[in-house]
Amino acid sequence: MKFTINRSRFIQELQTVQRAISTKTTIPILTGVKIELNQEGLNLTGSNADISIETFLAADDEKAELQINQTGTIVLQARFFSEIIRRLPENTFTLEVQENHQVLITSGAAHFTVNGLDADNYPHLPVVEEQNQLKLPVHMLTKLIGETVFSVSQHESRPILTGVHFTMSNGQLLAVATDSHRLSQRVVPIENSNNDFDIVIPGKSLVELSRSLSDEEAEVEISIMENQVLFKTPTMYFYSRLLEGNYPDTNRLIPSSFNTELTFSVPTFLAAIERASLLSHEGRNNIVRLAIADNSVILYGNSPEIGKVEEELVYEQVSGDPLEISFNPDYMKDALRAFGDMSIKIQFISAIRPFTLEPSEGDVSFIQLITPVRTN
Template sequence: MKVTVKRSIFMQELQTVQRAISSKTTIPILTGVKIVFSKEGIHLTGSNTDISIETLLKLDDEKAQMDMESTGEIVLQARFFSEIIRRLPEEFFTFEVTDNNQVKITSGKAEFVVNGLDAENYPHLPVIDSANQVEMEAGMLSQLIAETGFAVSQHESRPILTGIHFTLADQLLTAVATDSHRLSQRRLTLASDLNFNIVIPGKSLVELSRSFLDDHQIVEMAIMENQVLFKTENMYFYSRLLEGNYPDTARLIPNSFSTEATFTRVELAQAIERASLLSHEGRNNIVKLSINDERILLSGNSPEVGYVEEELNYIKVSGDPLEISFNPDYMKDALRAFSANEIDVHFLSAVRPFTLEPVTEDLDFVQLITPVRTN
């Protein structure tokens, strides 16, 4: 087992699979990276209890300038191996497995000999039924994750809420996340006859979106009973699915409102940011929005620090006068997820959740924030 390859290109693949490798695992071999030299090229695999990533650096990849003399497989301690490759002196390095699972790594005048593990002991990746799959562009999937992933719960008390709920029915893909205080839902049309209802851990999806190198590459999403596979030309990304029933969030989104205001997204976000400077210093992280026909006022009061008040610019406003209080961080996160320049905010009452939607009609995207009762 011997190969010579360009260090920077190999390092890109190694960094990708390292996203799935944890130093805190009860299975010692999973602290390592599995390396397979085959007639296709170099396969790298990293895994933990939540995700597994396998990449392929193809033998004929011109950027890698690979020279493979023999095939084989080995497992090396990932963190230590990565540090060695990162610090090698030359542009190319040679990787050779010698006797007793030892690995010799040479580059220029530097030579390392490290102990490896038998790859036969590395857990096998699950077999996914390729019939149950749907395709989309990597950029679209990454956008979907960014638009919803921030709203997943960070608390394990309700594990199902730490994931993003994906459903596909009648060619309509819906992704929704909620931590019970806020909700983000994005829908888009996919040309697929497949139907599914799954919940994927939010942390897994964040790592997936970070692993894409090309937004235009096609991602195949294949589903089994307790696993999902995202497959690109050179990467297999496996994630476990969360067990349990996701709450019926569709009934939470109101279809009527009594007050509506339209803002420029950037201006509103900047005003919320200013108001939160004081709210963060107080015991209660709350700001208040007061709306009437003549003006919209944003205010924050921290007895320990002081008071802030700002009259907001708006595009239009209509409906009943309203005073509502909310967590400014939720509002900032929501606004950050939009790409549209103008945002409609719909209110029903001071104690009912309000929604944010892009003014553009060709984007099915809605966010919901629960207000804070102040009396």
Template sequence: MKFSLKRTIFMQELQTVQRAISSKTTIPILTGVKIVVNEEGITLTGSNSDISIETFLSVQTEAAQLHIEQTGQIVLPARFFSEIVRRLSEEDFTLEVLENNQVAITSGKANFTINGLDGDSYPHLPVIESPNPIKLPVHVLSKLITETGFAVSQHESRPILTGVHFVLKDQKLLAVATDSHRLSQRVIPIEQAVENFDIVIPGKSLTELSRSFTDEEELVEISIMENQVLFKTETMYFYSRLLEGNYPDTNRLIPSSFNTEIEFYVPKLISAIERASLLTHEGRNNIVRLAITDNSVVLYGNSPEVGKVEESLNYEQVTGEPLEISFNPDYMKAALRAFGDMNVTVKFISAVRPFTIEPTENSIEFIQLITPVRTN
């Protein structure tokens, strides 16, 4: 096997597959990157027990200036190999497999020889073929992940809550995540006719997936098998295991009637909460308090060790009963950032019941739920 190409283009592909490579794996060969070269181009593969990523660099890619002299395959230690390529002084480099799986990497006056492993020893990726995969623009899927992924649980005590629940039903794709203190649910319409599904994808897999996309405008195909999901673009295959078990019925958690409603412009509300949490983060209790009356809305932050803050908030309109409620400012900021630059309506039942945040614009099916903090 022998090829030469531009280093920066190759590094982009290598960095993508490295997202799936862990130094902590119990299977030693999975600490490596698999390189397969044929007449059409180079395929790179990285994998761990949760995700596998495969990218393809075509000989047709002009920027790569890829020249293939000999086909073949090899597995190289990913972290070490990546450092070598990244630090080469010249833009072009050549890689050649020698005897006994040794590999020569040449660039300018530098010449490295490193030990590789036989490509046939690398585990095969699952074959996932769906006759009618769901197709979404990359930017739509990325936004869906951003809107829900932050709310997954970080604790393994309930593994199912570390994932995002995806349900396709009645031409609508629902994505919901909760860590039992907060919930984020987004629904988007699906125009094509595809088979219904109900799956839970690990939140960490989705984070790596969204970071791996390079073209926001291309389409991604989603195919599902028993315990795996495949996200496929023109140049990348991204596999993730699915979480086993039944996701809790989150619909019953979302209230339908409220006693107090208030409309805010998101960027202004985030700024105010950030100012309040400057003090609360320094104290033992990271809590802010919101007091709503007929003619004022005030945010309070108090840290006995540091001091206190009080700020009258700008709001669009308020209806309903007066209310005082306390909440975790970090949960609130994360929720608001997922909405972006828009107006939202925050709806309350009482000081001890979860409250919801929704876009004021009714055409967007997006709801978040936050459990308040009880203060005595």
């Protein structure tokens, strides 16, 4: 294998596959990036136990300035390789595989000779049977992930809760995440959906997927296999394993009747929550208290060592019964950030029942639920 390529274009591709490469893996060859050159272009592959990423750089990509001298394949230790490429002196570099998997990297007067690994020993990526296909615009997929993935459990005690539950049925895609203290749910209408499915994708995979998708205009093609899911764009294949097991039924968790309703603008409420949580973070229980009355909404936070804060909140509308309720401000912060700059409503039943957040206008395609903390 021998080729010359534009350095910064190559670094872009390398960064993408590096998301899948861990330095901590127990399988040495997986610390490497697989480089494969054929007449169509250059493929880079990175993989770990959970995800695999393969990028494709076409031979006629203008920015890549790719010159193919000889096709072939090699695996190079990813971290070093990337540091070397970053520090090369010229805008392009030449990579040539020599004897015994030695690789010569040349740029200007700098000559690196690094030890490569036989690409024959690199694990094969899952074979994709084209079934259960679904197409989504990239921006819709990344929004869906951003609105739900923060609610997945961070603990392995119930592994199934570390993923986001995707269900496709009746022309609707439902995404749900919960760590059993809070829940996020988004519904997206899907046109031309072929097959129904019910899968759980690890939250960490979705975070990496979101970061790897850059082209806001493009579409992602999603293929679901027995224990894998593949996200396909014109320049990238992103594989993730699926979580095994039954996801709990979350439908029954979302209440349908309420006694108190509060409408407000997200940014001002979020800023107040952030202030109150400064003190609650120091307390033994990380909680803040919200007191809702006919004509005032007051937020309280305190820490015995440091002090206390109280703030009268600016709201748009309040109705129903007066209420005092305590909750973890970090759950509230995550939930509010997922809405962004808009007006939302919170609906409460009582101080001990979960409450919901949704946009104050429009249909209920996005809902978040937080369980309060009992204080007595």
